[in-house]
Amino acid sequence: MARHTTFRFCLDPTVEQKVALARHVGAARFAYNQCLRLHLDAREHLRALIRRGAGSDAVDQARAGVPWSRFSLINALNRWKRSEDAGRRFLVTAGGVAAVEVTGLAWRGEISAEVLEEGAVDVGRGLAAWTESSSGKRTGPRVGHPRFKKKTHTHGSFRMRNRTKENWSSIRVGTGDRPRSVTLPRIGSIRVQEDTRRLRRMIATSRARILQATVTRGVRRWWISITVEAADLHPVIQHPARDSDDATGWVGVDRGLHALVVAGTRDGTETLRVQAPKTLATGLRRQRRLARAVSRKKRGSTNRRKAAARLARHHARVRDTRQHFLHQVSNQLVKTHDRLVLEDLNITGIMSNRRLARAVGDAAWGELARQITYKQQWRSGRVVVADRWFASSKTCSSCGQIKPDLTLKDRTYACDTCGLVRDRDLNAAANLAAWAENHTPAVVDGAGRGEARVGDRQAAGPDINACRRDGTGPHTRVSETSPDDAGTPVQTAPAA
Numbered sequence: 001m002a003r004h005t006t007f008r009f010c011l012d013p014t015v016e017q018k019v020a021l022a023r024h025v026g027a028a029r030f031a032y033n034q035c036l037r038l039h040l041d042a043r044e045h046l047r048a049l050i051r052r053g054a055g056s057d058a059v060d061q062a063r064a065g066v067p068w069s070r071f072s073l074i075n076a077l078n079r080w081k082r083s084e085d086a087g088r089r090f091l092v093t094a095g096g097v098a099a100v101e102v103t104g105l106a107w108r109g110e111i112s113a114e115v116l117e118e119g120a121v122d123v124g125r126g127l128a129a130w131t132e133s134s135s136g137k138r139t140g141p142r143v144g145h146p147r148f149k150k151k152t153h154t155h156g157s158f159r160m161r162n163r164t165k166e167n168w169s170s171i172r173v174g175t176g177d178r179p180r181s182v183t184l185p186r187i188g189s190i191r192v193q194e195d196t197r198r199l200r201r202m203i204a205t206s207r208a209r210i211l212q213a214t215v216t217r218g219v220r221r222w223w224i225s226i227t228v229e230a231a232d233l234h235p236v237i238q239h240p241a242r243d244s245d246d247a248t249g250w251v252g253v254d255r256g257l258h259a260l261v262v263a264g265t266r267d268g269t270e271t272l273r274v275q276a277p278k279t280l281a282t283g284l285r286r287q288r289r290l291a292r293a294v295s296r297k298k299r300g301s302t303n304r305r306k307a308a309a310r311l312a313r314h315h316a317r318v319r320d321t322r323q324h325f326l327h328q329v330s331n332q333l334v335k336t337h338d339r340l341v342l343e344d345l346n347i348t349g350i351m352s353n354r355r356l357a358r359a360v361g362d363a364a365w366g367e368l369a370r371q372i373t374y375k376q377q378w379r380s381g382r383v384v385v386a387d388r389w390f391a392s393s394k395t396c397s398s399c400g401q402i403k404p405d406l407t408l409k410d411r412t413y414a415c416d417t418c419g420l421v422r423d424r425d426l427n428a429a430a431n432l433a434a435w436a437e438n439h440t441p442a443v444v445d446g447a448g449r450g451e452a453r454v455g456d457r458q459a460a461g462p463d464i465n466a467c468r469r470d471g472t473g474p475h476t477r478v479s480e481t482s483p484d485d486a487g488t489p490v491q492t493a494p495a496a
């Protein structure tokens with residue numbers, strides 16, 4: 001059990017269940033905001049004491065009382081929700097005598113306590129990221145202070161951890177007569193639209209253990225992402241180990257200007273060429289048109305809301321199409337190659353032109369690199385990233401001559417020294433493969449089981465830290481599962 005992966009299903013809730021789901025989303029936001037409020041109030045209290053010149057004992061006590069960690073935040077929230085601050089009722093007797101009854105948070109019994117606690121977890125995580133970033137302990141872009149979440153009716157999510165007791169677990173997938181369902185505490189059994197057979201089978205044979213579930217309000221539908229700890233992939237579909245002194249077999253993956261990826265070996269043999277789907281290019285035109293339609297409508301009008309919804313649906317569709325496509329490409333790459341070399345994202349970013357299409361391509365490239373990395377790790381393959389200053393495009397893959405005047409328009413690489421004529425992207429892929437053979441140690445560990453080594457820029461997407469959980473093994477982003485990750489055949493949807 002060393003692999004974390006996520007199964008995502010589309011929910012089909014009843015009207016009552018939709019209300020319950022929306023209430024849980026609201027409760028998750030409320031808990032998050034309340035934890036942040038409790039934290040900020042405690043800090044403000046501490047500052048006030050220092051300003052007033054209070055005794056050191058009082059200051060120390062107040063300092064210790066500021067909840068920073070997830071545990072202290074959970075405790076603070078639990079104390080608060082039972083207190084007078086969270087709710088009280090005035091009882092007036094016939095004689096006109098008023099008495100205050102402390103009730104605490106009135107609706108706390110209707111919501112799973114898990115959901116409230118996860119709000120505290122998120123605040124704790126956000127505060128830790130902020131302090132570590134401010135003190136320089138954390139690398140990467142600067143992380144700001146956690147902010148309050150706004151009320152919304154169009155998106156949002158909540159999360160529940162799975163609780164287990166012997167043969168029972170709080171989150172269940174498919175019960176006897178309803179295989180296409182997910183059971184959540186306090187909400188009950190919700191119908192899902194996809195077949196859950198693979199996940200059920202994995203759970204039944206102890207090859208998967210549910211860790212948590214996240215319910216997300218999508219543009220048109222509700223989704224559930226079930227994160228599981230899964231057994232390693234079957235040895236048959238893992239890449240065989242190579243000899244310890246074997247430095248060959250690397251395949252370079254170039255992000256082309258026309259094709260999304262071109263993979264090639266050192267000697268210039270093309271192993272894979274994938275064109276980006278046309279829908280993504282046409283999607284951009286549609287996006288501009290829909291965005292213009294929104295801006296033309298009067299603010300606050302019903303028509304503007306409708307136009308905004310149309311634009312949001314379009315964005316969701318493009319995102320889904322791209323994600324599905326990237327999963328297919330990354331699967332194709334890791335299934336047929338055990339050693340892959342990627343170019344550094346940053347250098348291509350510098351070279352890229354300003355066209356919007358390239359911006360879309362850049363985002364896709366980062367995501368593709370991330371998927372390749374964890375999928376290759378699952379299959380005991382290896383991924384390396386070429387040196388960021390390595391000129392993979394401008395170097396001749398045959399004689400090594402560098403051609404500084406190569407422009408983005410040149411589709412083929414024609415070498416002036418040795419006379420090589422090769423497709424531009426394939427030339428770059430061959431260079432990457434050669435780079436890896438010259439620069440990478442043949443073995444990563446004694447067993448020859450390679451670990452993926454990918455630079456932070458590729459591996460760390462914009463929000464990868466936000467959903468990373470404690471544990472071992474590679475982590476995948478919530479809301480993703482590719483049906484053929486584990487090598488089982490893709491299930492086709494039933495006709496009905």
Ligand SMILES: [Zn+2]
Binds near residue numbers: 397418419
């Ligand atoms: Zn040459």
